Amino acid sequence: MQLEQIELRRIALPYVTPFVTSGWCEEASHSLIVRLQAEGAEGWGEAPVGSGPWYNEETQASAWVMVREYLAPMLFACDLQRPEDVAACYAKVRGNRMAQAGFEFAAWDLFGHLTGRSLSQMLGGTRTQVEVGVSIGVQPDLDSLLRVVAGYVAAGYQRVKLKIKPGWDLAPTRAVRETWPNLRLQVDANSIYTLDDAEHLAHLDAFNLLLIEQPLAHDDIIDHAKLQRRLQTPICLDESIVSPDHARWAIELRACGVINIKPSRVGGLTAACRIHALCAEAGMPVWCGGMLETGIGRATNVALASLPNFSLPGDISASDRYFARDVVHNPFTLNPDSTLSVPTAPGSGVVVDTAFLDSITLERVTLTR
Ligand code: OSB
Ligand code: MG
Numbered sequence: 001m002q003l004e005q006i007e008l009r010r011i012a013l014p015y016v017t018p019f020v021t022s023g024w025c026e027e028a029s030h031s032l033i034v035r036l037q038a039e040g041a042e043g044w045g046e047a048p049v050g051s052g053p054w055y056n057e058e059t060q061a062s063a064w065v066m067v068r069e070y071l072a073p074m075l076f077a078c079d080l081q082r083p084e085d086v087a088a089c090y091a092k093v094r095g096n097r098m099a100q101a102g103f104e105f106a107a108w109d110l111f112g113h114l115t116g117r118s119l120s121q122m123l124g125g126t127r128t129q130v131e132v133g134v135s136i137g138v139q140p141d142l143d144s145l146l147r148v149v150a151g152y153v154a155a156g157y158q159r160v161k162l163k164i165k166p167g168w169d170l171a172p173t174r175a176v177r178e179t180w181p182n183l184r185l186q187v188d189a190n191s192i193y194t195l196d197d198a199e200h201l202a203h204l205d206a207f208n209l210l211l212i213e214q215p216l217a218h219d220d221i222i223d224h225a226k227l228q229r230r231l232q233t234p235i236c237l238d239e240s241i242v243s244p245d246h247a248r249w250a251i252e253l254r255a256c257g258v259i260n261i262k263p264s265r266v267g268g269l270t271a272a273c274r275i276h277a278l279c280a281e282a283g284m285p286v287w288c289g290g291m292l293e294t295g296i297g298r299a300t301n302v303a304l305a306s307l308p309n310f311s312l313p314g315d316i317s318a319s320d321r322y323f324a325r326d327v328v329h330n331p332f333t334l335n336p337d338s339t340l341s342v343p344t345a346p347g348s349g350v351v352v353d354t355a356f357l358d359s360i361t362l363e364r365v366t367l368t369r
Contacts, residue, residue: 001080005037006072006367010060011294013360015322019292020137022165022192024054029294029322032063033357034102036075036110043110044352046297047102048264055190055291056098056218056239056265063099068365071096075103076369083108083122087270097242097267098291104268105300105348112347119299119348123273125306129339131313132305133159133184134321135290138168142175149176152321158338159184159313161213165192170203177207184313188213191239195223198230210312211236211258221246225255234258238289242266244274251282258312260289263304264297272304280309288314295319295328299348302332306342316340327357 012028019026032047047067049058071090078089086104093100112119120127134157139145149160160180162172164187173187186209193201193215204212211234216223218239228235234257241247241259243266250256259279263272279286288305291297298316305314318340319331326332328350332340343349 001038002369003036003038003076003080004369006075007035007037007364008064008067008072008367009033009357009361009364010064011357011360012362013294013323013327015292016320016324018137021163022138022190024050024052026051026292029292030060031294031297032060032067032099032102033296034067034106036103036106038110039114041110041113043106043108043113043347044296045102045104045106045109046293046300047098048291048293048297049098050291058096058098063096063102066096066099067102071099071103072367076367080107083111084270087268090267098264101264101268104270105263105297108269108300109347116346118344118346119303120306120342123269123303123307125303125342126308127306127342129335129337129341130302130305130310130316131159131338132316132334132340133157133161133313133338134317135161135188135315136163138163138165139172142172145172146175146179149180153180153183156334156336156338157317159186159210161186161188161315163187164189173204173207173209184210186210186213186236188238189215191216191218195226198227201227202231205232209233213260214238214240221250221253221255224250225253228255228257236260238262238265241275244271244278247275247278251278251284257284259284259286261286261304262289262291263300264291269300269304273307276307276309285309285311287312288316290315290317292322294323295326295331295350296348296352298332299328299343299350302340302342303348313338325356327353327360329353
């Protein structure tokens, strides 16, 4: 199959509340949105790059250059027989995985529409609902934090993740744990600590956490292995796992007890499914992380999370946790049991609200073969 048209957009869509991590703040989605067209069908994908090179090296500006100058022309030159061919087409591309993933997701959606299969079905999903939690940014003080957590618990979220950093780690975690003794709770440091903090981090063992996410450097595996030996709580790697090989190295080195799979971080669903399979074989649980995606990327994540070894709740909250209005006509809503329903319609199952998408588009290009 030859692609006939590629449409690229840069968008800006404000979050309902700014999202503060250990090192930066996200105030709006700056995603790149991709639409592929072939044989009378279309496919949508989202490259959920951040506001700057803070989570990984990619930004909206860097991804915009990558997709226009390199990735779109490469895809036009490719004869796509199946969605997995996109990863093969980009085999010689170094880095820029979110930009690659935008096209890869759109190709899965396109093939789903062409074959009448849902994305979950295509990937080998086994669940009709996926357990989800909510990721809560650094708050100004403990009172605000407890108010925010109470709001999400009241909304039905049964698992909470707290962003932590030096000066905002033990006290907020203790406060939430004491207020909700049975809440499923975990923390995420986004690479702010070093091995010198091992003794300090070991105090987190007292709070019955599901996991401690990415305490050390974004590109480290070796120090995480050293740190894991000093902690009872499982370390979960996020930033460090950018490919199936990185997952294998982390497993072999015992650098973590859990892996957070974000399909955008690893270049797409093909790599994400490979990591899922490697971890299943090694007996390592995985869960689906998030990048504050719009409904387009959220649908990709929900479908992935329906695979069998996604045994911990995902950072895939309902659309209204992020946006006043989402870019799809069928936004995701939270079920009373802290799950999202997995779409069953062909492709990723969301219907893009193109009029609203147009209104938040900063720049658009349409490329034809
Ligand atoms: O580290 O998991 C992270 C958001 C942006 C960048 C990195 C991370 C996050 C989140 C939010 O924790 C997850 C979500 O709700 O999409
Ligand atoms: Mg993380």
